Amino acid sequence: MSERFETWGKTHRATPAAWAMPADEAEVADVVRRAAAAGQGVRVVGAGHSWSDCVVTDGVIVRLDRLDQLLQVDEQRGLATAQAGMRLRAFNAALHARGYAISIVGSIDQQSLGGLVATATHGSSLVHGNLSSFIVAMRIVTATGDVLVLDEGDPRLPAARVSLGALGVVTQLTLRVERAFQVAEVSTPVTFDAGVQALATMAGEHEWAKLWWLPHTDAALLVRARRSDGPATFSPRHRAIDERVVNAHVFKWLLALGSAVPALIPMLNRVVAAAYFTARTVVGRSDLVLSMAMPPVHRESEWAVPAEHAADVMRRLRAAIVAQGLRVNFIVEARYVKGDSNWMSPAYGRDTVQIGAYVGGSPDCDAYYAAIARIVAEHGGRPHWGKEAAFDAALIRRVLPMADAFAGLVREVDPDGVFRNPFVRRVIGE
Numbered sequence: 001m002s003e004r005f006e007t008w009g010k011t012h013r014a015t016p017a018a019w020a021m022p023a024d025e026a027e028v029a030d031v032v033r034r035a036a037a038a039g040q041g042v043r044v045v046g047a048g049h050s051w052s053d054c055v056v057t058d059g060v061i062v063r064l065d066r067l068d069q070l071l072q073v074d075e076q077r078g079l080a081t082a083q084a085g086m087r088l089r090a091f092n093a094a095l096h097a098r099g100y101a102i103s104i105v106g107s108i109d110q111q112s113l114g115g116l117v118a119t120a121t122h123g124s125s126l127v128h129g130n131l132s133s134f135i136v137a138m139r140i141v142t143a144t145g146d147v148l149v150l151d152e153g154d155p156r157l158p159a160a161r162v163s164l165g166a167l168g169v170v171t172q173l174t175l176r177v178e179r180a181f182q183v184a185e186v187s188t189p190v191t192f193d194a195g196v197q198a199l200a201t202m203a204g205e206h207e208w209a210k211l212w213w214l215p216h217t218d219a220a221l222l223v224r225a226r227r228s229d230g231p232a233t234f235s236p237r238h239r240a241i242d243e244r245v246v247n248a249h250v251f252k253w254l255l256a257l258g259s260a261v262p263a264l265i266p267m268l269n270r271v272v273a274a275a276y277f278t279a280r281t282v283v284g285r286s287d288l289v290l291s292m293a294m295p296p297v298h299r300e301s302e303w304a305v306p307a308e309h310a311a312d313v314m315r316r317l318r319a320a321i322v323a324q325g326l327r328v329n330f331i332v333e334a335r336y337v338k339g340d341s342n343w344m345s346p347a348y349g350r351d352t353v354q355i356g357a358y359v360g361g362s363p364d365c366d367a368y369y370a371a372i373a374r375i376v377a378e379h380g381g382r383p384h385w386g387k388e389a390a391f392d393a394a395l396i397r398r399v400l401p402m403a404d405a406f407a408g409l410v411r412e413v414d415p416d417g418v419f420r421n422p423f424v425r426r427v428i429g430e
């Protein structure tokens with residue numbers, strides 16, 4: 001019996017026929033050719049940090065943990081080339097050692113590079129796009145075992161940057177990087193109304209900015225960051241305590257309590273807001289300050305809407321929580337992503353705010369997810385591919401103008417559907 005796969009958020013499981021852990025691109029090609037000849041599907045797993053069923057297969061799961069090296073930093077052109085199985089934390093550290101950094105990171109740094117870009121993982125900025133938008137070249141082992149080499153001159157690159165794993169196994173990525181820099185991140189507690197009002201302006205005033213709101217309270221937090229040469233105050237020790245003690249035990253226990261006795265959730269949220277939504281400034285290495293301590297296991301749904309509609313979505317989500325009596329024990333988060341031209345990017349063609357609706361074991365999770373899906377539908381909401389967002393091919397075609405072209409490319413590159421699992425079929429309509 002093969003080892004079972006389970007997502008980090010415990011949202012999906014699979015028992016593949018086999019696992020493979022190739023050591024180089026030639027071995028990846030060999031694994032793919034053999035699986036295709038045996039009629040088995042292939043999916044890659046990075047860190048398994050997606051909540052969606054994007055990895056799930058009963059065929060072969062390929063783990064790229066042995067393709068984990070930074071290969072080159074081209075200082076002249078500001079480019080870094082790495083193997084796709086490299087984890088973001090290791091990539092950031094290796095870049096820093098060379099005096100370089102990537103301009104944006106998401107909340108955590110434990111994902112693999114290949115997994116991050118396959119789902120358009122983002123941070124929060126209108127100056128920078130999502131991580132996929134930093135790709136200038138990639139190598140992909142396709143269903144025949146051949147290697148597709150794409151660079152900026154290739155018209156397929158805008159499709160491959162957010163590939164959903166549907167074009168093949170990405171083995172190598174070249175990303176735009178810049179000289180290492182520090183940021184000063186300022187957190188400011190505000191009321192819900194003030195926070196939502198700030199959504200219109202704060203991303204124009206700060207290179208990085210995001211909004212948190214804790215349901216059942218009037219407490220919101222503006223988190224805004226700028227470049228800074230000031231003395232560093234970021235403490236790796238505090239980060240480790242947050243990760244290993246506060247989040248792993250205290251926060252986890254609060255979520256479990258709210259899950260067991262949902263009536264306590266509003267009171268627990270008030271306690272969390274009082275303790276955590278406080279004024280503070282942290283200065284330090286960009287990738288460390290802009291990311292966060294690993295949270296306890298929870299669930300996330302997230303939708304991308306045009307930036308100008310973000311305030312409306314936040315207000316209506318709050319109204320829905322009150323009207324439907326939903327108990328929500330985790331923050332709602334609004335984060336910006338600069339518009340891009342990558343076919344399956346949730347930020348395709350428009351500056352975007354991604355609204356994240358998160359829960360930690362609330363019995364109202366399904367109703368909450370349905371509420372946000374209903375609200376964003378009026379604003380052409382696009383799902384985050386790595387999170388739990390209900391969609392079918394008709395919805396995807398309505399909201400992503402290049403969806404048909406992407407489906408066509410997937411069928412052309414992989415006519416026999418080696419890399420198609422139920423998730424990909426739902427996206428392309430099969």
Ligand SMILES: Cc1cc2nc3c(=O)[nH]c(=O)nc-3n(C[C@H](O)[C@H](O)[C@H](O)COP(=O)(O)OP(=O)(O)OC[C@H]3O[C@@H](n4cnc5c(N)ncnc54)[C@H](O)[C@@H]3O)c2cc1C
Pocket residue numbers: 008009043044045046047048049050051054055064084085105106107108110111112113114115116117118119120121122123164165166168169170171294295385386387
């Ligand atoms: C605690 C937490 C915080 C998060 N914070 C953020 C955030 O701030 N912003 C955000 O946008 N997202 C965030 N996410 C979501 C996460 O970044 C994405 O789901 C990401 O895809 C996970 O990367 P992974 O390496 O675990 O990929 P997996 O989940 O393992 O895989 C994701 C997809 O990529 C495919 N894939 C992986 N590697 C390759 C490859 N080499 N070639 C081809 N296909 C491949 C897989 O088949 C799958 O379809 C967070 C997730 C967690 C658990």
